[in-house]
Amino acid sequence: MTRCLRRIAPLALVLCSLAAAAPAAAQDSAAAEALFNQGLADMEAGRYEAGCKAIAESHRLEPKLGALFTLATCESRWGRIAAASAHFGEYLAQVEQLPPEQKSRQGDRPKVARQERDRLAPLVPELSLALPPGAPTGTVVKRDGGVVDGAALGASVPVEPGEHVVSTQAPGGSVWETRIQLAQGEKKRVELQVNGAEAAPAGGASGRRTAVYVAGGVGVAGLVLGGITGALTLGRKSIVEKHCGSGIGSSDETACDQIGLDAAESASATGLVSTIGFGVGLAGLGAAAVLYLTEPKQSDATAGATSSRIRAGVLAAGPGGVVLGARGAW
Structure with a gap:
């Protein structure tokens, strides 16, 4: 009994898998048929873009020779002669693989496909794209939004007539981009251009030269700060003279009213900051x-490449003090 179950189990697993796949396959087949019928109706009505897309999707869901032949016919009428020629050729190649009895069921389709392929082939433009010598490794080439495989570069590739957008x-x-026009039957080779990597910012000053700029900027800022706070101190001193000692009728030169006391305190603070500045x-x-x-001399080229700007001064000020420093760009 156990041996019998071991033999049946794999078979049961296969049958279950097939049973599960059957509904999905049936759904794809039904969708493919509906798409084909809709696409055929659109094609007959002259709505080739919608018709060709529907037929192509039908063939993708359920590849059939009839759908492939009809797709090629639709593309030919739409003017997409490169795709039509390729699909007629694909149809003929698949027909050749059929047994004689199945091949006979194709009727006149192989004859029509061969005639159409031979008629369209000379009309299909060919485009060859080539990168310049020394193009950086990893350069991406795109044609009409799709990436061109490296193996296809330099080869003549069938394309549709009209305008094509190529970029590198x-x-x-x-991105470097160009637009290429191709007429029916035209063969064109295009040498592409490639923009180099984005230039790095111009080389800044050396570390020593940067230190010169920073030290000089701070020095200028210190002098500016000292001058500003020194002027404030002088202003406060005049207030002190008016509100202290004889200015308020007192023989004690250290005696001050409230305004004088505030001015004296402020003058003391700004005087200290001025001295430090x-x-x-x-x-x-x-x-x-x-x-x-003491800096080593630079070459003219290096000196010319240096582009530095320093602004020194008081960066912030408030009742509690001021901040001095330098701002720059290298």
Whole structure:
């Protein structure tokens, strides 16, 4: 009994698989027939684009010689002679593989297909695309949105008559595009162009030169800060003179009213900042001068390639103090 079950189990599995696949196949067959009938009606009504697409989908779902022959006929009427010629040739190749009794069922179709293929073949344009010598590895070539296989580059490929959009793009580069017009029967070879990789930003200053710019920028900013806060200090001192000592009728020069006290406190703070600012400014300019004077000389080409911009000054200011520094682009 066990041995019998072992023999039956694989067969049962196969039968179950076939049973599950049968409904799907039946659905595809029904859809293919409906698409074919719709496509045939569109073709006969002159709606070739819709008709050819429906027939092509029907043939994809259920490949049949009749659908393939009708697809080629539709494409020929639509003007897609390259596709029509190829499909007529495909139909004839498949017919040749049929047994004699099945071949005879095709009637006059093989004769018509052969005549149409031979008539269309001389009318089909051919396009050859070639990359320039030294094109970067990985350059992508596209024709009408589809990627052209590397093996097809340089070969004459049948295409439809009319306009074709061809583009190239190297890794890291921008797209180069051209439009090519082909008449019936025309053969054309096109040498493509390839844009190089996007240029890297111009080489900046050396690390030492960058330090010169930074130190100089901070030095200038320090002097600017010292000047601004120094002017503020002088302004506060005039207020102190008016609101302290004899300015308020007091013999005690340290006696001040509230305005004088506030001005004195503010003058003390801005005076300190001014002193620090001038100190930082002089130190920064001195360091920049030393770095610049001791820097190794650059070649003219390198110096010309350097493009730096520095803006120094007070970057932020508020009641609690100010921030000095430099902004630049290299």
